[in-house]
Amino acid sequence: xxxxxxxxxxxxxxxxxxxxxxxxxxxxxxxxxxxxxxxxxxxxxxxxxxxxxxxxxxxxxxxxxxxxxxxxxxxxxxxxxxxxxxxxxxxxxxxxxxxxxxxxxxxxxxxxxxxxxxxxxxxxxxxxxxxxxxxxxxxxxxxxxxxxxxxxxxxxxxxxxxxxxxxxxxxxxxxxxxxxxxx
Amino acid sequence: xxxxxxxxxxxxxxxxxxxxxxxxxxxxxxxxxxxxxxxxxxxxxxxxxxxxxxxxxxxxxxxxxxxxxxxxxxxxxxxxxxxxxxxxxxxxxxxxxxxxxxxxxxxxxxxxxxxxxxxxxxxxxxxxxxxxxxxxxxxxxxxxxxxxxxxxxxxxxxxxxxxxxxxxxxxxxxxxxxxxxxxxxxxxxxxxxxxxxxxxxxxxxxxxxxxxxxxxxxxxxxxxxxxxxxxxxxxxxxxxxxxxxxxxxxxxxxxxxxxxxxxxxxxxxxxxxxxxxxxxxxxxxxxxxxxxxxxxxxxxxxxxxxxxxxxxxxxxxxxxxxxxxxxxxxxxxxxxxxxxxxxxxxxxxxxxxxxxxxxxxxxxxxxxxxxxxxxxxxxxxxxxxxxxxxxxxxxxxxxxxxxxxxxxxxxxxxxxxxxxxxxxxxxxxxxxxxxxxxxxxxxxxxxxxxxxxxxxxxxxxxxxxxxxxxxxxxxxxxxxxxxxxxxxxxxxxxxxxxxxxxxxxxxxxxxxxxxxxxxxxxxxxxxxxxxxxxxxxxxxxxxxxxxxxxxxxxxxxxxxxxxxxxxxxxxxxxxxxxxx
Numbered sequence: 001x002x003x004x005x006x007x008x009x010x011x012x013x014x015x016x017x018x019x020x021x022x023x024x025x026x027x028x029x030x031x032x033x034x035x036x037x038x039x040x041x042x043x044x045x046x047x048x049x050x051x052x053x054x055x056x057x058x059x060x061x062x063x064x065x066x067x068x069x070x071x072x073x074x075x076x077x078x079x080x081x082x083x084x085x086x087x088x089x090x091x092x093x094x095x096x097x098x099x100x101x102x103x104x105x106x107x108x109x110x111x112x113x114x115x116x117x118x119x120x121x122x123x124x125x126x127x128x129x130x131x132x133x134x135x136x137x138x139x140x141x142x143x144x145x146x147x148x149x150x151x152x153x154x155x156x157x158x159x160x161x162x163x164x165x166x167x168x169x170x171x172x173x174x175x176x177x178x179x180x181x182x183x
Numbered sequence: 184x185x186x187x188x189x190x191x192x193x194x195x196x197x198x199x200x201x202x203x204x205x206x207x208x209x210x211x212x213x214x215x216x217x218x219x220x221x222x223x224x225x226x227x228x229x230x231x232x233x234x235x236x237x238x239x240x241x242x243x244x245x246x247x248x249x250x251x252x253x254x255x256x257x258x259x260x261x262x263x264x265x266x267x268x269x270x271x272x273x274x275x276x277x278x279x280x281x282x283x284x285x286x287x288x289x290x291x292x293x294x295x296x297x298x299x300x301x302x303x304x305x306x307x308x309x310x311x312x313x314x315x316x317x318x319x320x321x322x323x324x325x326x327x328x329x330x331x332x333x334x335x336x337x338x339x340x341x342x343x344x345x346x347x348x349x350x351x352x353x354x355x356x357x358x359x360x361x362x363x364x365x366x367x368x369x370x371x372x373x374x375x376x377x378x379x380x381x382x383x384x385x386x387x388x389x390x391x392x393x394x395x396x397x398x399x400x401x402x403x404x405x406x407x408x409x410x411x412x413x414x415x416x417x418x419x420x421x422x423x424x425x426x427x428x429x430x431x432x433x434x435x436x437x438x439x440x441x442x443x444x445x446x447x448x449x450x451x452x453x454x455x456x457x458x459x460x461x462x463x464x465x466x467x468x469x470x471x472x473x474x475x476x477x478x479x480x481x482x483x484x485x486x487x488x489x490x491x492x493x494x495x496x497x498x499x500x501x502x503x504x505x506x507x508x509x510x511x512x513x514x515x516x517x518x519x520x521x522x523x524x525x526x527x528x529x530x531x532x533x534x535x536x537x538x539x540x541x542x543x544x545x546x547x548x549x550x551x552x553x554x555x556x557x558x559x560x561x562x563x564x565x566x567x568x569x570x571x572x573x574x575x576x577x578x579x580x581x582x583x584x585x586x587x588x589x590x591x592x593x594x595x596x597x598x599x600x601x602x603x604x605x606x607x608x609x610x611x612x613x614x615x616x617x618x619x620x621x622x623x624x625x626x627x628x629x630x631x632x633x634x635x636x637x638x639x640x641x642x643x644x645x646x647x648x649x650x651x652x653x654x655x656x657x658x659x660x661x662x663x664x665x666x667x668x669x670x671x672x673x674x675x676x677x678x679x680x681x682x683x684x685x686x687x688x689x690x691x692x693x694x695x696x697x698x699x700x701x702x703x704x705x706x707x708x709x710x711x712x713x714x715x716x717x718x719x720x721x722x723x724x725x726x727x728x729x730x731x732x733x734x735x736x737x738x739x740x741x742x743x744x745x746x747x748x749x750x751x752x753x754x755x756x757x758x759x760x761x762x763x
Contacts, residue, residue: 059453095311095453096318096446097400097408110403111381118384155454158227160465 027177029147036134038181040068044149044174046124048116055153055170056100056116061092063105064123065150070132070181073142082143083132089123090154131181143181149174198243201236202480233472240479247486261497265489272485277478284474291466299456307449314445318400321434322410326398328353329412329430336416336428339368346371356409357431360416362424363388383413383429391415391427400434402446407439499531539714539728540605547601554591554598561587600725603656604714610650610736612761617654617692618645618681624658628666635666635675642682647692647757653733654757660726661696661753668700668751675699683759691739691756699750703743711743737761 026045031038046064048056056062066087072080088105094112100119101112113119137143153170161169251269254262332349336342346358350371357380360369365382372380383397391397391413398412410432415425434442455462565584572580618641625637647654662677669675678697683690703711712731714724727743734741740756 055457057453058457059450060457094402094446095449096315096442097402099399099401101402103404108404110405112401112403113384114399115384115386118386156458156461160458160461 027147027175029145029177029179031131031145031179031181033134033182038131038134038137040126040129040131040145042066042126042129042147042177044124044126044147044177046120046149046151046174048120048151049172051168052151052153052170052172053116056091056093059093059095060156060170061090061154063150063152063154064089064091065152066126067148067150068131069146069148071144071146072138073144082136085129085131087126087129091119091123137181139182145179145181147177149177198239198483201239204232204236230472233476237472237476237479240476240483244479244482244486247483251486260500261493264496265493268489268492269482269486272488273482276481276485280474280478280481284470287470288467291470292463295459295463299459304452304456307445307452310445311449314442315400317438318408318410318434318442321432321438322398322400322412325353325410325430325432326396326412326414328355329414329428330396332358332430333414333416333428342369343371353430354432355430356406356433357429359429359431361427361429363392363427364424368426380429380431381411383411383427387413388427392425402443406433407436408434408442410434502531535713536732543601543714543725544605547598547605550594550601551598554594558588558591561591600729604725604729604732610653612648613651614646614648615651615654616646617694617757620651620655620658621679621681621694624655624662628659628662635669635672635677638676638678640678640680642680644683645681645692647759648761649737649757653736657730657733657755660730664726665696665698665700668702669698670700672700684756686756690759692759694755694757695752696754697746697750697752699746699748702745702749702751705745708743708745712741 028043029040031040033039044066048062052062066089068085068087069081070083070085072082074080086106090103090105091100092103093100097112099112099114100116101110102119102122103110111119111122131145151172151174156170251262251266255266332353335349336345342360346360346369349355350358350373356373358371359367359380359382361367361382365385365388367380367382370380381401383391387397387399392415396412396414398410401409401411403409410430412430412432414428414430416428433439561584565580568580569577618639621639629637665677669677676699678695680695680697682693684693685691712727714728731741734755734757738758738761741754743751743753745751
């Protein structure tokens with residue numbers, strides 16, 4: 001009986017450690033303080049699926065929506081969101097130039113490449129993104145940053161989505177990434 | 184028995200509201216479809232409303248059908264008729280709706296197929312290729328220009344000045360000198376603000392190094408279409424690491440605009456082509472929703488319609504059953520004023536009249552037979568004992584036998600009236616003046632009773648085509664009743680008016696008789712024309728039923744009502760020309 005319990009415990013530990021490892025491997029985020037501002041570096045496994053690539057090549061554009069939430073973690077009370085930051089990237093394919101382009105909807109900066117993986121890499125590897133002003137942070141408290149990433153097909157009318165609800169969705173919601181604002 | 188279980192007014196109101204709501208939302212959906220953004224915004228709520236209506240209607244129809252089937256199995260009266268009617272009416276709506284759906288779906292699919300015709304796609308692709316080949320020429324020229332500049336650069340000294348002069352010479356938007364690690368060495372830009380040039384990727388640098396040039400057509404939201412060229416620089420004496428010259432050229436705005444237009448159209452077509460199946464499904468689903476709603480509405484309407492038609496017949500059956508069980512009178516159901524209800528009403532009336540006629544005939548026969556022996560016996564008794572009795576006994580005998588004889592006469596009159604009510608006379612039609620007949624009748628009645636005032640007003644011709652003897656009987660009965668009603672009035676007045684009236688292409692003579700007597704008991708007013716309805720002590724209750732019967736025989740109409748102030752008014756509509 002005891003042996004069975006040990007086997008079960010080992011199995012659970014293996015599964016969960018694998019899960020944690022894969023999360024660590026796929027997504028990663030860290031923050032640092034510089035000149036009174038917390039910046040962040042993120043690595044995301046942004047990879048368009050085959051049907052999404054087909055849609056992209058057909059003329060549909062995709063929006064990668066990165067939503068950061070800075071949450072004050074309370075021990076015995078409800079956590080409190082103290083700030084939110086959003087980054088939006090519009091990815092599209094130009095049949096005339098045969099190049100993919102990614103436009104940062106917030107900054108207006110644009111980049112193009114004939115290789116989609118370049119674009120994926122551009123969204124996956126974000127560096128030095130300003131998150132929150134230091135004045136809003138109390139160093140004695142604990143803060144976590146949560147990142148939710150959505151990839152949504154544009155130009156698909158909502159009525160069409162609702163009427164064809166049983167079909168596979170072109171949208172993707174990625175795993176949430178969480179890290180401490182500071183150690 | 185009712186076909187639909189949901190009978191409460193509130194439930195009916197909700198169903199009605201949902202029906203109105205779904206029809207309105209369908210209309211809104213139709214109008215919103217003209218405006219894509221509006222359609223996008225409104226579609227989901229409208230879809231929810233319609234789906235909700237569909238569910239509720241489905242539930243109602245399901246319950247109704249279940250009820251009909253249960254009634255049918257139990258062989259309830261009217262269930263078979265209701266089921267057949269509902270099925271027939273539903274069938275009439277289901278078949279066309281299904282046909283419309285099938286044809287509409289087919290047409291829609293064919294329309295979409297034509298829309299996404301291969302020729303259209305080829306045409307668009309060719310337009311794209313054509314535009315691209317025009318751009319290729321420009322791209323080659325820019326490669327040549329940039330390569331010449333790269334060859335002309337003779338060292339790193341004064342490189343920015345060299346780049347500025349060269350950029351102006353070849354009309355470039357930007358010239359950029361960088362090493363293979365993508366570090367910028369020098370830059371010359373047409374616009375001062377353009378400090379963030381797009382750097383080539385490492386792959387592009389590799390290609391440029393291996394193939395001696397790399398170029399690409401690019402597009403940006405700010406500059407439109409641009410050409411980017413990357414050329415390795417080989418002739419710098421101090422080259423430690425390979426250097427590259429990147430030239431950025433803006434495509435002619437007119438060409439750029441045309442290219443943009445072709446690309447937009449191609450992309451829009453590609454999007455639609457990619458979404459063809461979802462578009463098809465969503466259109467079919469919307470159509471299906473509309474057809475289902477229409478269908479369920481039609482089925483619900485059919486069941487309701489069948490129910491309304493069958494309800495009077497059921498009511499007749501119920502009334503007949505309850506009347507036969509309780510031996511009571513068969514009262515007319517207060518049903519809707521449609522043809523079926525009128526038919527049922529007429530049927531009940533005809534039954535009642537036939538029954539009363541039969542009763543009257545039997546009574547007349549049964550009473551009449553012993554009357555003559557009674558009268559003769561009384562007269563014989565009087566004759567035989569007149570010589571035997573004297574004084575008081577003789578008086579008693581005479582009074583008693585006179586009473587018997589007079590009561591026999593009363594009974595004989597009653598029998599005569601029963602006979603009149605029961606008989607089916609042969610009518611002899613002739614044209615005569617009703618006003619004269621009225622005067623004659625009044626003259627006859629006023630011989631004994633001249634204590635009431637008669638006001639007569641004849642408006643125009645008062646001639647009709649009718650059986651004069653039967654109409655005389657009508658007037659006789661009416662005036663007798665009227666005079667009786669005025670017996671205890673201090674100032675009795677009878678107002679008689681005649682006038683012509685055309686109604687539904689029939690010409691009538693309207694006779695109105697108004698008195699200021701005691702009027703009718705309100706409880707008896709509705710059954711005033713039914714036999715044996717009377718408040719008189721000596722009345723047979725057949726006067727007005729005989730009047731009604733005669734008027735019916737002449738296809739006329741009769742109505743009676745109490746006056747607001749006092750008395751009653753009777754109206755008779757005589758057909759001026761009898762239609763045989």
